[in-house]
Amino acid sequence: MPGFVIDAQSIEKSFGTLKAVDGVSLQVKPGECFGILGPNGAGKTTTIKMLHGAVESDAGSLRVLGRDVATQSRLIRAQMGIVSQEDTLDRDLTVYENLWVYAGFFSISKKASLTRIEYLLDFMQLREKWDSQIKTLSGGMKRRLHIARALIHEPKFLILDEPTTGLDPQARHLVWQRLRELKAQGLTILLTTHYMEEAAQMCDRIGIMDGGKFLVEGPPQTLVQEKVGDEVYELKGGASIEFLDSLQDLSVTTEIVADILYLYSRNGMGIMEHLISRGRKDFLRRPATLEDLFLKLTGRELRD
Amino acid sequence: MMLFPQAPSHRAFRVWVRHLVYYRSFYLAEWAGNLGEHILWLVAFGYGLGRLVPNLDGISYAQFIGPGLMVSVAMWNATYESTYGAYSRMRIQNVYESMLMAPLTVGDIVLGDLLWCASRALIGSTLMLVVLSLFGLVGSLWAVAILPILFIEAVMFAALGLIATSLAHSFSFFNFYFSAIVMPMFFFAGTLFPIKGLPIWVERLSEALPLTHAVRISRGLFIYGHVENFIWHFSFLLGFTFLFLTVACVLVSRRMVE
Numbered sequence: 001m002p003g004f005v006i007d008a009q010s011i012e013k014s015f016g017t018l019k020a021v022d023g024v025s026l027q028v029k030p031g032e033c034f035g036i037l038g039p040n041g042a043g044k045t046t047t048i049k050m051l052h053g054a055v056e057s058d059a060g061s062l063r064v065l066g067r068d069v070a071t072q073s074r075l076i077r078a079q080m081g082i083v084s085q086e087d088t089l090d091r092d093l094t095v096y097e098n099l100w101v102y103a104g105f106f107s108i109s110k111k112a113s114l115t116r117i118e119y120l121l122d123f124m125q126l127r128e129k130w131d132s133q134i135k136t137l138s139g140g141m142k143r144r145l146h147i148a149r150a151l152i153h154e155p156k157f158l159i160l161d162e163p164t165t166g167l168d169p170q171a172r173h174l175v176w177q178r179l180r181e182l183k184a185q186g187l188t189i190l191l192t193t194h195y196m197e198e199a200a201q202m203c204d205r206i207g208i209m210d211g212g213k214f215l216v217e218g219p220p221q222t223l224v225q226e227k228v229g230d231e232v233y234e235l236k237g238g239a240s241i242e243f244l245d246s247l248q249d250l251s252v253t254t255e256i257v258a259d260i261l262y263l264y265s266r267n268g269m270g271i272m273e274h275l276i277s278r279g280r281k282d283f284l285r286r287p288a289t290l291e292d293l294f295l296k297l298t299g300r301e302l303r304d
Numbered sequence: 305m306m307l308f309p310q311a312p313s314h315r316a317f318r319v320w321v322r323h324l325v326y327y328r329s330f331y332l333a334e335w336a337g338n339l340g341e342h343i344l345w346l347v348a349f350g351y352g353l354g355r356l357v358p359n360l361d362g363i364s365y366a367q368f369i370g371p372g373l374m375v376s377v378a379m380w381n382a383t384y385e386s387t388y389g390a391y392s393r394m395r396i397q398n399v400y401e402s403m404l405m406a407p408l409t410v411g412d413i414v415l416g417d418l419l420w421c422a423s424r425a426l427i428g429s430t431l432m433l434v435v436l437s438l439f440g441l442v443g444s445l446w447a448v449a450i451l452p453i454l455f456i457e458a459v460m461f462a463a464l465g466l467i468a469t470s471l472a473h474s475f476s477f478f479n480f481y482f483s484a485i486v487m488p489m490f491f492f493a494g495t496l497f498p499i500k501g502l503p504i505w506v507e508r509l510s511e512a513l514p515l516t517h518a519v520r521i522s523r524g525l526f527i528y529g530h531v532e533n534f535i536w537h538f539s540f541l542l543g544f545t546f547l548f549l550t551v552a553c554v555l556v557s558r559r560m561v562e
Contacts, residue, residue, distance in 0.1 A: 054404060054562070084405065090326075091397055097325050100325075
C-alpha cells in the first residue's frame with residue numbers, strides 16, 4: 001500500500017471561463033476520514049468527480065490508491081466506492097437487482113455477491129425492501145441503498161458527495177452512524193457535507209473550500225481553536241459604540257450580523273463578568289464551532 | 305490501456321446482462337406486441353396492397369416484402385433501443401453514470417449497449433421469421449442464415465442511433481433523426497418496392513444506404529437460397545458497422561467525461 005490514498009498536487013479544472021477547481025492539493029492517508037466543506041459552487045463536487053475520472057483535470061497531478069487517475073481510473077474504481085450526490089440508482093431494477101447487477105460490474109461471482117448483498121441490506125436496514133422497486137423507496141432508503149451499492153466490492157476507499165443532504169433527522173443519523181462504523185473498521189473516507197457538526201465529529205481532518213481552492217485544512221477542533229477561539233457570546237439587540245469600546249480591554253474579536261453581536265473569545269476570562277456588570281444579561285454563551293469558522297471564512301452572503 | 309483508457313473489453317457483457325435483467329420484467333408483452341405488429345404489416349401490405357401489385361420477377365408481392373421486412377424490423381428495433389432507450393439511460397436515468405463509477409469504461413458501456421440493441425433486434429426479427437414461415441413465405445432453409453447477418457446489421461444501426469443519441473439534447477431530436485435518416489433508409493432500400501427503374505439518382509442513393517445491402521442479402525437467402533455479390537454486400541455492412549462503432553465510442557466519451 002503506497003503512502004497516500006489520495007495524492008493531489010495543484011489540480012485544476014475549468015469549464016469555459018469558470019475555474020471550478022483552482023489549484024487544489026490534498027493528501028489523505030489510509031484509514032483517515034477527510035471532509036470537504038464549502039458553500040454551493042465552491043468546487044467540491046468537481047473535485048470529487050476528478051478523483052474517479054468523471055471529470056478530467058486540466059493541470060496538476062492526481063494519484064488515487066497509488067495510481068494515476070488520467071490513465072488508470074478504471075483500476076482505481078475497482079477498489080473504490082462512490083456515492084454521488086444525484087440519484088444514480090437503476091430505476092428499471094429492483095433493490096436486489098440493483099446490487100446484483102452492480103456486483104457484476106466488479107466481476108464478483110454470483111454466490112459471493114449474494115452473501116455480500118444480504119450482509120449489506122442488513123447493515124443498511126433495507127432487508128425487507130429486497131424486492132421493492134426503486135421508485136417506492138423513501139429518500140433515506142435510496143441513499144442507504146446507494147451506500148450499500150458503493151460497498152458491494154469491499155472497497156478500500158469510499159467517496160460520498162453530500163450523503164445526508166435532503167434526509168430527515170432519523171435517516172441522517174442512521175447514515176452518519178453507519179459511516180462512523182465503517183470508519184472504525186478502517187475504511188478511508190472522503191466526503192462533502194453541509195452538516196458541520198457531524199463533519200466535526202466524524203472527520204479527522206476537514207478542508208474548507210471556496211472559489212475552487214482550500215482556504216484552510218486541518219483537524220476540525222484545532223482549526224476552530226486557532227481561527228475562531230474557544231467560546232462565542234451572542235448578544236441580541238445590537239450594541240452602542242460606547243459598549244463596543246468597553247470590550248477593547250478584553251481579548252475578544254467582535255462581529256455584528258443584523259441585530260446580533262458576536263464576541264469570539266480565546267480564553268473566556270472576565271467576559272461574562274464584564275457583560276453582567278454592564279447589565280447585559282440577554283446573552284447566549286456557547287463553544288465555538290466549525291460553523292463559526294465556516295462563516296468567518298466564506299462570508300455570510302447567499303450562494304446559490 | 306494507457307493509449308485507450310476508454311476502450312471496450314469483455315466487461316461489456318456485464319452491461320448486456322443489466323439490460324437483460326430489465327428485459328425479463330416485460331418481454332412477454334413485447335413479444336405479443338411484436339407478433340401482432342408483424343402480422344399486421346404482412347396482411348396490410350403483403351396481401352392488402354399486394355392485390356394491386358403484379359408478380360415481381362415471378363414472385364408475389366408478399367414474398368417480395370417478407371425479406372425486406374425482416375431486415376427493417378432489425379433496423380427499427382435497434383434504432384428505437386439505441387435512441388429513446390439509450391438516451392433515457394444516458395441523460396435521464398444516469399445509468400451510464402453509475403456504470404462509470406464502477407470499473408467500466410465508456411467503451412464497455414457502448415459495446416454492451418450495442419450488443420443489447422442487436423439482441424433485441426434479433427428477437428424481433430426471429431419473431432418475424434416465425435410469422436413469415438407461418439404464411440409460407442420462406443422459400444429456402446437458407447433463410448435462417450440471415451440471423452447472424454441481421455445481428456451485425458443491428459449493431460450497425462444501433463451504433464448509428466447511439467451517435468444520434470450522443471448529439472441529442474432532448475427526445476425531440478429523434479423526430480428529426482427518424483424523418484431524416486431512418487424513414488428514407490426504410491423506403492429507399494428496396495424493402496417495399498424495387499428500386500430498379502426509378503430515376504438514376506434514386507438508384508445511386510439507394511446503393512449508398514447500408515440497409516439496401518442487408519435487403520439484398522436477405523432477399524437472396526429467403527427466395528433463392530443464395531446471394532449474388534455476397535462478399536460486397538457483407539463488406540459494406542461490416543465497414544459501416546466499424547465506422548459507426550468507432551464514432552459512437554468517441555462521441556459518447558465526449559458526452560460522459562467532462
